[in-house]
Amino acid sequence: MAAEPDVEKRDSDDQDPRSDDSDFTEERFTRLHHQKTHEDEESHPHLDAHQTQSWVAHPKNPFREFGFVAVLSMSQLMTQAGLAQVIVPLHIIGDSFGSQSPGQLSWFPAAYSLTVGTFILPAGRLGDLYGHKKLFVAGFLWWAVWSLIAGFAVYSGPILFDICRAFQGIGPALCLPNAVAILGRSYKPGVRKSMMFSAFGATAPTGFTIGAVFASILAEFSWWPWAFWINAIVCVLLAVLGMVLIPKTPPPHLDDSETTLNRIDALGGVLGVSGLVLFNFAWNQAPVVGWQNPYTYILLIVGILLLGLFGYVELHVSKFPLVPIRDMSPEAGFILACVALGWAGFGIWVYYTWQFIEVLRGVSPLLTSAMFSPTTVSGLCAAITTGFIIHRVPGSLVMGSALLAFTVGLILMVTAPVGQIYWAQTFVSMIVMPWGMDMSFPAANLLLSNKMAREHQGVSASLVNTVINYSISLSLGIAGTVEGQINGGGNDVLKGYRGAWVERLSTSKLLPREIGVEHDVD
Incomplete structure (x- = not known):
């Protein structure tokens, strides 16, 4: 019997406050939205307040x-x-x-x-x-x-x-x-x-x-x-x-204290994408031109190095990896x-x-x-x-x-x-x-x-x-x-x-x- 309130609460939380509720107002939705955001901040205290996102209201029909x-x-x-x-x-x-x-x-x-x-x-x-x-x-x-x-x-x-x-x-x-x-x-x-x-x-x-x-x-x-x-x-x-x-x-609500390049992790993105492309290109091009072709294994080596740099940047450099x-x-x-x-x-x-x-x-x-x-x-x-x-x-x-x-x-x-x-x-x-x-x-x-x-x-x-x-x-x-x-x-x-x-x-x-x-x- 003790578990029933939890189940009831979970079902209630899964309801969209905007669905089929004649008493619903934007003020009430805003209050519930801030309540969910506050719960996220308590669950993940290492995150800035502007980083949290709300639930998406899936259709009830x-x-x-x-x-x-x-x-x-x-x-x-x-x-x-x-x-x-x-x-x-x-x-x-x-x-x-x-x-x-x-x-x-x-x-x-x-x-x-x-x-x-x-x-x-x-x-x-x-x-x-x-x-x-x-x-x-x-x-x-x-x-x-x-x-x-x-x-x-x-x-x-x-x-x-x-x-x-x-x-x-x-x-x-x-x-x-x-x-x-x-x-x-x-x-x-x-x-x-x-x-x-x-x-x-x-x-x-x-x-x-x-x-x-x-x-x-x-x-x-x-x-x-x-x-x-x-x-x-x-x-x-x-x-x-x-x-x-x-x-x-x-x-999320983004402030102006961080640049767009930092938020999207531009350096990590360039290194990661470049490394993945070169590493993969080498393996797929080798059956066409052969591994004896110098550019094949050179691209493979460069791809591995870029992926290594990507890992270092994600661990030690990027603020938003x-x-x-x-x-x-x-x-x-x-x-x-x-x-x-x-x-x-x-x-x-x-x-x-x-x-x-x-x-x-x-x-x-x-x-x-x-x-x-x-x-x-x-x-x-x-x-x-x-x-x-x-x-x-x-x-x-x-x-x-x-x-x-x-x-x-x-x-x-x-x-x-x-x-x-x-x-x-x-x-x-x-x-x-x-x-x-x-x-x-x-x-x-x-x-x-x-x-x-x-x-x-x-x-x-x-x-x-x-x-x-x-x-x-x-x-x-x-x-x-x-x-x-x-x-x-x-x-x-x-x-x-x-x-x-x-x-x-x-x-x-x-x-x-x-x-x-x-x-x-x-």
Whole structure:
């Protein structure tokens, strides 16, 4: 019985004082707002008063709330659709540019994931300071512009297309952390918040499947640039819906004692972004030009040095660090490490599974998209399950289960014979892999969101999404290097694919020595 008042109070706190209350006045809302701000200052005495942020009043009408969560979740769906729209018609796009080099083709998805993962960090900070809604809407508009230009790159060449893909990735980098931050500020910890984050995470495999289907239909029956032009139209519509459906997300009240450059941690941002870009560029460019090219390893070394300087600045120099390393617990570091390893495996799995089915099994892009469709249903089940169990089991158990799913999904594909039917290992892998995605993503966001202060919700979302997208891009570069080293100059495609899947493991120890395509087909 003693627990009932606490439950009642928690339910009351979660109510929006402006909803369905005829006695509500602006004076009352202002009083409640200052009360919440005072509670934040007491909970986080090291923060200045002007740094705290209020909760965002999520819509109470169920239909409007559905639209609110749906438009935020579309940022995740569209991000994965943007990855699929080049992986699916990869060889068709390559043919239009007169290139089938594996290193060149891998840049089409890698350039996009590189900027998504790299620019999320400063995007989350800008949202914290100037309003998450503004950055969310601006992200979709930017995304639309570069999607439009990427389609017209068909008249130029692969270099311009890679550049467009990189600039296109800045759009989801602006949208993702600010969408998650809005959710984090709209719902207090509990089952409701868990389900909202799970719904957001469930759109990842759904987005990839939808992007794959539309890209394959347009590439096979029309023209692949239409996938990018339609993407631009959808982004504009989502920007408009965001302006209508998302409530105002007020930034903190900033005084004039600090410069804008200090508040956004300009030095840390430049060092961090530059280091991440150079480090990743070296790994993804090496399969194209080779590690013997001096600029490849020079850029890698410079990237490592810049990242070291970034860490020093964040710890000892920056007053408002872009990544609050000093305030992060070992548990937070463990969560991010799990996410990095798991999603790196996902990036390799999805890219090479698609190539395995299309190139070695000779399946059309549209039929391959249909083969990937079970990931949507499986991902939804995983997200709902995670939403129910995340507050009932230790976070380490959820993360461990997610990593197990990632591992099993990879093993099923790396050992699948080319001539095997789809319903054996490939189908099972499609069912298992989404559990890694949709258990790790909502769990990581929920755990970090609940552990970080309200004014750092953008940083929390940025860290998770940075790790996810950057690890996908980096893993493709590493896998491409492995593939190029062991595929016998392109004469043993299957061995190259399997080498990319297992990466550091020796294929001669895990797989039969008769690893050629002809043996497996027979």
